[in-house]
Amino acid sequence: MAFFTYRFSVNNPNLTIISFYFWVFLFSISAGFAGISYADIIGKLLPSKDRTQLYASKQFFSSIAAFGGGLLVSKIFGLKNLLFPLNYSVNLFIGFIGLVIASIGFILIKEPDSEIKESTSSSFFSYLKEVPIYLKNDLHFRKFIIVENMASFSIMLLPFYIIFAKEHFNIDKSFIGKYLMFQIIGTILSNIVWGYLAKKHSSKQIVNVCIRLGGIIPLLAIILSFFGPNVYSLLFFLIGFILSGRRIGFEPYLLDIAPSNRRTEYLGIRGSLNIFVVLLPIFGSIVINLFGFYFTFILVSIVMLSASVILKKDTH
Template identity: 55%
Template sequence: MADKKSIRLTYISFGWHSFFLALTMSMIDFNTVFPSLISELSKSKLIFGALYAILLGAPNIFNMIFSHHMRKHHYKKKYLLLGIYMRGFSFLGMSLSVIFFAKSNPMLAITLFFLWIFIFSASAGFAGIAYSNLIAKLLSTHERGQFYATKQFVGSTASIIGGIVIGKIFKNSGFAYPYNYGIALFIGFAGLVIASLGFYAIKEPSSEIETDDYNFLEFLKQVPEILRNNRKFLNFIIVENISSFSLMILPFYMVFAKDKLGVGKNYIGKYLMFQISGMVISNLIWGYFIKRKGTKKMTGDCIIIGAILPILAIILSNFGANIYSFLFFIIGFVMSGRRITFEPYLLDIIPSNRRVTFLGIRGTLNILMIILPLIGATVIKFFGYYTAFLIVSGVMFFAYYLLRKEN
């Protein structure tokens, strides 16, 4: 068990990273800023869905390959740093693409975005495995829930600053298109570089490695047996896949507001601030209850709120753009809840000596994340927003049922 000094250093280092990462991610917030940018470059819902398919799916496609490689290494922090710098590079690429091509050649800009988003997302795959593994090595099971809540609170606080910056950039008297988006993305690039510095203070403990000599194909053949022998892990993967429907629909709430309510860019900062406020306030709630009710119970509560969101979007859209802001406040609750509950629950149920392998399997088997944005875009295109929203709500209630029936 780690001593108090090392735990304090872990909190400071991850807190530093969480602060600047949250500031960075506000610049490309996937529920407000990014949907608005893509809808400026292209009106096609299918292009929008394809970009989100890469955004959500690319981290998962290669996770099993990444984990197979990393499981043979005692130290994995270097992969985390590499992933952060690759994501920073993609931010820079997006910024330059917007500044130079958004007006003169928007199709070229959107084409380049497919490349940058792929780099951004794929690098998150191995960075995410290394990140979770590092937390698991540094903190015991009973320390992780509070740690995730604290880390999320620090990040959400930084998001407030990011929301204010975004509001200034996109206000009516701010920077003209496309420089507003280009500047926001460049700030994201700088923020990721600064965020990485927090990890240089951590001395990574050596971890157990898997000593078998399986090649990758032999490793793949073991996956069905691993799933059969770990029923809680299998059920978690099923529930996480199904509950991904809530993530699939999140960016469409902003597009829905632009299409149905006619909101302009001046609402980007406002909606983002409501979302951030929901994240900050909910951190206190999630952190309080996760210590008393456990990660599984709170994971279920997060899924229920995600099931209510689409219905709430339909209701609030009838009362105008300002009342619709409350939806983003609840979105903040869901986003915060997924980050605080899902990951600690997973780390609780997987074996420590095969943690990297299990994390890789979990990532790659999140296959619905890859196709859901395209499915969502297709349903919206042919059947409308209301149908898509109601389908998502029904699926989320089913995910809650599957989680709760597990012993």
């Protein structure tokens, strides 16, 4: 992407844009495979309690790196002698360097030996037919899929909290940056809290805390709307908590319930069936247009708290 930006963006911008679709698509496909492989390696290397602590530590450092990366990007675009397309190319090249360093780190990981399955002649479509069987035979996995999709309702509201604030408080654009800064601070600081909880509790309990907090936040948005735009900033601080909590809790919990010989299948099915993350923002905009913000906030709280009840009844 850095090369295409530097080489073609000025004289052939359409080619550059088309290439971006291709490279991002390729990156997304690669990330899908890499995510499954990464989680499988973690499942092999670490026991349950250590996995959750690792995810908390990883999220803490990645949050700091993301914050630092934002400052770096701002600095690069602020340099007057670094004009387009060089400024964008430099940013993309820095991303390339980061991924190379990460790849070296993965190469150095010594993956433990595992049983090699005998190859079968079954087709991809035959495998797809087995997916409902996995869900039918494993109650814990089925509940996990249901709960994670229900928990996605909290993600559905993220773009609408700022829209609600703009309409309710009639604020200017400066508040948007302030709210996002509170969210970043919440994301970073929450990892310390999640890391402490990971030492004391299981990944399932962390997921449950995250879901309950996600159910409280929409109600809190209604309450804080009566106290002005500055107090409303607290909402985004807590949003940072649930964003980190989802990344720290859900995947380690899935690794806990997935059989070791079926871990990759469970991870793949989970990734494919977690479709509400994509669909719910569209659904949220429709519900808000029809019934308003308050109704939607209350609806999401009910769904989230219902997910918490389902998770609590799971005896795994």
